[in-house]
Amino acid sequence: MQERQAACRIQVTPLGEAYVTAAKALAADLGLPLALDDPEFALQVGSAGVQLQQLGADAPGPVWVDFLQGGAAHRRQFGGGSGQMIAKAAGLQPGVRPHVLDATAGLGQDAFVLATLGCRMDLIERQPIIAQLLRDGLERARSDAEVAAIVARMTLHHGNAIELMRSWQGDTPQVVYLDPMFPHREKSALVKKEMRLFRPLVGDDLDAPALLEAALALATHRVTVKRPRKAPPIEGPVPSFTLEGKSSRYDIYARKSLKP
Incomplete structure (x- = not known):
């Protein structure tokens, strides 16, 4: 896949206070904000790891990589x-x-x-x-x-x-x-x-x-x-x-x- 930091509006979101530090580090590494007006995607950091969630009423569920289950x-x-x-x-x-x-x-x-x-x-x-x-x-x-x-x-x-x-x-x-x-x-x-x-x-x-x-x-x-x-x-x-x-x-x- 082409290396494109997409034109899509993407923010990094911690799923709880325990993941704020990890979310900040990931946002800095990828050059993404922690908050946007009207974001299209959220790269979420939580207990299950990192997952990508499209936002909006008709959006599907999150996508993540799981080789264990x-x-x-x-x-x-x-x-x-x-x-x-x-x-x-x-x-x-x-x-x-x-x-x-x-x-x-x-x-x-x-x-x-x-x-x-x-x-x-x-x-x-x-x-x-x-x-x-x-x-x-x-x-x-x-x-x-x-x-x-x-x-x-x-x-x-x-x-x-x-x-x-x-x-x-x-x-x-x-x-x-x-x-x-x-x-x-x-x-x-x-x-x-x-x-x-x-x-x-x-x-x-x-x-x-x-x-x-x-x-x-x-x-x-x-x-x-x-x-x-x-x-x-x-x-x-x-x-x-x-x-x-x-x-x-x-x-x-x-x-x-x-x-x-």
Whole structure:
């Protein structure tokens, strides 16, 4: 996601006196106010950590990152293991757990699935508020012995993914995974409250072709791009092959085989 400190009006709100100090520190770190006239969003700090709440009469509930409960926990326990389509798309197979860079990390759900399956994960998120939500979720997950071993395989980087990939430092990832925000206008694409919040916050990834170009230049073995099932491929090279599901598909740009 593009690094845009959104034009949206966002304030940081402590959920009780006990969280005022933490809220002030977070506001200073992100360059956000503690109070606004007519704010659109509140980045709330409370007992559950950091959460983003859209304000207004028709706003959905808050969004936060939770790797310990809810959907992440259910998928970790019952998600189908390495038989999941995302695992196949990332090249997992018996004896193969590649080093993967998720260059459009968002709330980290896909990266957490791959880390659960044993992949070493680097994550890039360039929207500062979303990066903070993800950082907070990773920190809280370290309190659980079982999940701590999973998130220990996840390293978060905040910055512009294109720039970071072009000047990548450290071990080169075997696989780069991309899930750019698609400029889809149908209401059905906005059902999830995460998408309803993120659209005004980050907009669409109009630089997806440059993102793909940088990924192809960096990955040693493959680039995997998640797309809506009926969406066109990202402008650029033709995918080597695709894996298609009910609502989404994976375009795979293969460079060489992943082997044990």
